[in-house]
Amino acid sequence: MKSFVTANVIPYRPFAWKNEITGKVEGFDVDIIKAIGKEIGISVNVQATTWEKIFFNLLEKQCDLVIAAMTITKQRLETIIFSDSYLTAGQIITVPKDSTIKNLNDLEQKSVGVLKNTTGDFIMKDMKELHHLKIRKYPSKTKAFASLQNGETDALVIDLPLAQYFIKSHPDLELTIACNMFTTENYAIAFRKESLQLRENINQGLRKIKENGIYQEILDKFF
Template structure:
């Protein structure tokens, strides 16, 4: 009887040990495939972004990419102990670039949506924005809310392929809608009197009103939508996702270094950087 019990114990122990070894091997394989491990092995963090979305990423007068996301990416690379490589990427191909391993992460003011989440994963939101409206000044006495603009005689513009377009088509079913390749071109249509209103992200519109739109346009600043911005990575990578969320938590909560607050002040509240891009 003792021998039988001993044999059973040995067999169970062997199976348990084998399962533990296999599980450990699986963990090792997952780590090897992790984007985070590849970044560390390469010694370089490769970031896809479209440098045309103020104040998150844009080019200065010397052609250098600057902005909120750029400073955050620099901090991220520093914490990893690696170099940073910014990869300017057109918006309509930026998700494909990530999925096909052209970069490690998208840091480009991307709104977290359910549709995008089907293709890619997002870290926790780092900024929350919403769509607001810039409109012609001479409409101030006629238009008080977004609903007042939804008439056939009005033309509403926005950027093609972004959440601003989704919001525009959702809220304006009667007005004429025109989309543009860049937000700057769309806003210029209203500034030059060729359109009545422009729908886009609140931070961009606030900055536009502090500069080119000052005294010329009206800002309907009540957000039409709730839009959290997040960093995008490929699916099936829990190690990288875990690191990103912990990194974000640290930069937000560390009141000694106060990096997050300084970043918000530098890019989202202060507009002195505008003279670097004009």
Template sequence: MTVSVAFAADLEGRVLKIGTDATYPPMETVDETTGEIVGFDVDVMTAICEKVNCVPNFVNTAWDGIFAALQQGEFDLVISGVSITPEREETMDFSEPYIVVSQAILLQVDNGDMTLDDFKAGGQKLAAQTGTTNAQLAEDVVGRENVSLYDNFSAAILALQNADVQGVIIDGTSAAAYEQEFAGELTVGITGLQSDPLGIVFQEGDATVDAINAGLAAIKEDGTLDALVGKYWSTN
């Protein structure tokens, strides 16, 4: 059945120009050795294209403006750890969710015992990336006046390291990657916050979403997606 579904969604070798903000490990980042964009989202999209006969061409672009670029036709689609929200669905189309992530707060190890109540009590600052659901949640927790917004998460992490902020709200999947990268310095101190389904983004009305959903269904059915989740978030 998987073969027939994928065949019906054959994109006939079409090259898809894909926007992604490659500053968000392990979802997408730039390999320092090869200069190539790599990560979970890249592998997911590549696997989908293998099912529906398309060629992914990933283009690194800043998060600020990535949706405007999609709307202007600079990309065929965007995959970049994008949460599916009602507000975004008003102006864009999404694939079916390919993973659900839970937001977390990254802390300095020395402050690893801080709780959500500590932040809600006031006087603590949170950092997040501009225009994300992380930023919205940060505002809900500590109020807009205590939220520092950055163009990318690398800058937000630096602010935490410099103690300009006390925490960074970020998807738990990426928080774990930063915890590993800065072992002994940063820790995922607060988990289990708001859960967000992530989807692939298209211009409103783009029929390509149907083919991509067919490919996504195929990699879910044959275990490819589960294998990729295991590759990036092994429980060992």
């Protein structure tokens, strides 16, 4: 195999989005898979798609692999296989820099923002009654972070990489991460079950970019 097609969900900054000027898909996931491809001598063709179509495209052989900030889960392992993890993520609390919130217990009776239908949403739903939380659900990161600015929420529970990227991109907003991750999620590249050799090749390339420093360069670029 001299090339492969990878599916990336867009728009999902900082992992993948379409450059409005060039029309090309860019992002952390794109840089990672291209760096891996270069190490193992395989060219990468990026296919932009939506989350709703991503598993269908893989299983119907419209792409060879999927890299889309996808968490390894038991349910997904029933139908697909994964590479080694290329990023460890988890839920954190984002707050204004002058906030007194430092951990989960400090959220007691506070207004907490989450992204709808995400891990943060599900976790806060379980904690709502215990900590008397007022949960506000948002359809996008932009609206969720804006809620911290305008005082609509006291804190935002969200994936660490998303918070890191947003805070780095908007230093004027004076937001900070209040605590260490309180969940752990491993992002990995997905393949069809029969693609064992391709998975091994990708794992080999992933190990190489971690060893030679390229992975760290990409990590620092976005986070």
